[in-house]
Amino acid sequence: MKKQERQRYIKRLLSSNEIERQEDFVRLLRAEDIDVTQATISRDIKDMQLVKVPSVTGGYHYSMPVQKKMDTEKKLRRTLKDAYVSYATQDKFVLIKVLPGNGPALASLIEAMHYDNVFGTLGDDDTVLIIGKSLDATLDLQQTLQRLLSDN
Amino acid sequence: MKKQERQRYIKRLLSSNEIERQEDFVRLLRAEDIDVTQATISRDIKDMQLVKVPSVTGGYHYSMPVQKKMDTEKKLRRTLKDAYVSYATQDKFVLIKVLPGNGPALASLIEAMHYDNVFGTLGDDDTVLIIGKSLDATLDLQQTLQRLLSDN
DNA sequence: TGTGAATATCAATTCAAC
């Protein structure tokens, strides 16, 4: 089916770009040779329950559904608490050591959060490397992770 | 200041009504003798970072910001875990017994979540009474609370 | 059922006024 595939692309686009308008999706999907119109994107957004969030910086951007975000964060917090060993930072990198076998799961949860200050994530057996979009972004991210670790 | 007061009303309206369009806010605020236009509501929504959520039932409704919802849920979960004693259900009611002093806090957290299946909440020193909008709603709510209690 | 083109509806912004 075509719709499914397109919606997977849309999900991926959510992480990497600040998407302000539905037309942005149209443009970005066309760059991937997926031809759609705004009407279809509107329907996809309804399907996927994406929301248009007023961002602190003044604009708007599309984001994952609230409930899914909360669920993902719960899993992330639990995984962090269960598997966390230590972490270190350097430049735009955060390196998290975890119990063997937990790297990939943790990395994919962090990706699923679509943190907008994360450039990319990489998990091997017992290590997760997170690359921030900037030094500030990396600091923010670090604080987010610490907050998750210390519960609240 | 006028803006602040209006935004307080808007926040309250979020809980009690399924608000689908900005004009709905205008209408409901006018019923409370607060005269505004759609333009102002649009700006308030940006200010408060409210989002228009595609609901499962096919429509759309405005909802609180994701982050705040997550924060509130965390507090609610913690309070529940800390203070929970027992609970009972009858008809559309859920009655939660908590440690003395925790009733009001728990009640206000549940209200802050703006669960759409909750009709109203009432907390005294060691008891919280939640009134569901229907029998089904009350069952759903019960499950939500159990889920929160058992962590996840 | 899923889609695009056209359209209707809804939301954000501009601009003037306060």
Add this chain to the structure above:
DNA sequence: GTTGAATTGATATTCACA
């Protein structure tokens, strides 16, 4: 800094069709 009226801009829906 805040607002309403008018406007522009964006999104949801309708309608025809694959």
